[in-house]
Amino acid sequence: MRAAVFVGPRTFEVKDIPDLEIGPGEVLVKNQVSGICGSDIHLYSDTIPEFTPRILGKVLGHELCGEVVTVAPDVANVSVGQRVAIEPLLKCGHCSFCSAGDYHLCPELQHVGIGWSGGFGEYAKAPAKNVYSLPAHISYEDASLLDVLAVGIHAINKLGVHTGSTVLIFGGGAIGLATAQAAKWAGASLVAIATRSKLAREFALSAGIDLAIDTTRDDVGERLREVTDGLGPDIVFDAVGGKQRYVQQGIDIVRRGGKVGVLGGFPAQPVELGGDFLIKEVDVVACFSYARWGALSEFQIALDGLATGKFHGRQYISQRFPLDEIAHAFEVAQHKDGQDAIKVSIVF
Ligand SMILES: [Zn+2]
Ligand SMILES: [Zn+2]
Structure with a gap:
């Protein structure tokens, strides 16, 4: 072959x-x-x-x-x-x-x-x-x-995105967009994506994502505080990969008691849990791949979501x-x- x-x-x-x-x-x-x-x-x-x-x-x-x-x-x-x-x-x-x-x-x-x-x-x-x-x-x-969508589903399952959640995703690659679509499917009331990619921002808005922030121009934290009564989002995902600074930025932006999900890998870069990590009591959670969630594999859940139009x-x-x-x-x-x-x- x-x-x-x-x-x-x-x-x-x-x-x-x-x-x-x-x-x-x-x-x-x-x-x-x-x-x-x-x-x-x-x-x-x-x-x-x-x-x-x-x-x-x-x-x-x-x-x-x-x-x-x-x-x-x-x-x-x-x-x-x-x-x-x-x-x-x-x-x-x-x-x-x-x-x-x-x-x-x-x-x-x-x-x-x-x-x-x-x-x-x-x-x-x-x-x-x-x-x-x-x-x-x-x-x-x-x-x-399907592999990409299953990763997004696992991420929102792991972080417990639910009806009414407010969610920010750093990264406009396929994984970031899939996580955003999965969060909407789970009932999040606000899903924002932050990316320098114009193509990804346009895709996100066409896919029903509430807010697409241009990281080359806008202050992401400020934009999120504006739409969350000054609190910050419940959950922030780093779906950029390769750069540990988005974990730190997530800790800065997430609301007190919120969660930061790490989807992107960053080989050989230590993550500094500085700033308000402790006094804000932020959970930093790894989201790797996907497996079974409840009775179904997350790959099957992705296929069901695709078949019923929840995902592009x-x-x-x-x-x-x-x-x-x-x-x-x-x-x-x-x-x-x-x-x-x-x-x-x-x-x-
Ligand atoms: Zn992969
Ligand atoms: Zn085994």
């Missing part, structure tokens, strides 16, 4: 590689649309060097969906020709975390697209239990956003590239050419 193989920092080789073989309980999927995630950019750029040995010579891409082309003989619930999305988290299934539904914390956790061959090749394989059937009206472009899907995709142009796609996803982007996708 044709695939983009990661051969070293900032380098893909698009070439023919041996076809994937499936084992018991697995299915083979012909990829249709694969999103480029912020974590793919970290992996590709070698900013998390401890991951490099795991992905060297492998095919990245964990925001993936497509058509089932082969199923193992022991698979009963998935059939050839089915349109599916793949939940990329590969859990052991029997440790205490998996048993509790917190499989994102499984010590044995692996991911399709991080070590396992992923979405930036013609085909991917996955355990049948990781495959979700797509309703007819959900396109592959919509489905390629393909509208997140700002640029599309064929597999052969993956190097350029990664440049665009990092805004290297000056273009504004929300989600950059590889379309087969």
Whole structure:
């Protein structure tokens, strides 16, 4: 099959590689649309060097969906020709975390697209239990956003966003926007997004987000105090990543007794919990990936939200590239050419 193989920092080789073989309980999927995630950019750029040995010579891409082309003989619930999305988290299934539904914390956790061959090749394989059937009206472009939407759902579940909550999100990438849409779905009375991206601000307003703040021009704290009777929002999310200062800014802006959710990673940067962290009694909460919430997986909740119009899907995709142009796609996803982007996708 044709695939983009990661051969070293900032380098893909698009070439023919041996076809994937499936084992018991697995299915083979012909990829249709694969999103480029912020974590793919970290992996590709070698900013998390401890991951490099795991992905060297492998095919990245964990925001993936497509058509089932082969199923193992022991698979009963998935059939050839089915349109599916793949939940990329590969859990052991029997440790205490998996048993509790917190499989994102499984010590044995692996991911399709991080070590396992992923979405930036013609085909991917996955355990049948990781495959979700797509309703007819959900396109592959919509489905390629499910991983992102599930991250947003997990974040609002973890921080307890509810009816009447006031929420600020730093970051206008796909994760920030998905968290904003999830907060609206949960019933938040005010959801504001703060970003320098004009494209993201326009998207947010068209998606029903109440307030889109231009961080290049406006004082975010001041704008939030104006709309919360001077208190500040109940919850602030850092969905920027790469810069720890948004956690500190969140602590400054959030109301007394509020919560700051950390979605964006910032390798090798310590977070200083200075300022009013203690006397405001702020909870700083990590939001990593997603798993099960109550009876359902958050991936399934995302699919339900997409199917019922609570989330946008393909509208997140700002640029599309064929597999052969993956190097350029990664440049665009990092805004290297000056273009504004929300989600950059590889379309087969
Ligand atoms: Zn991701
Ligand atoms: Zn486990």
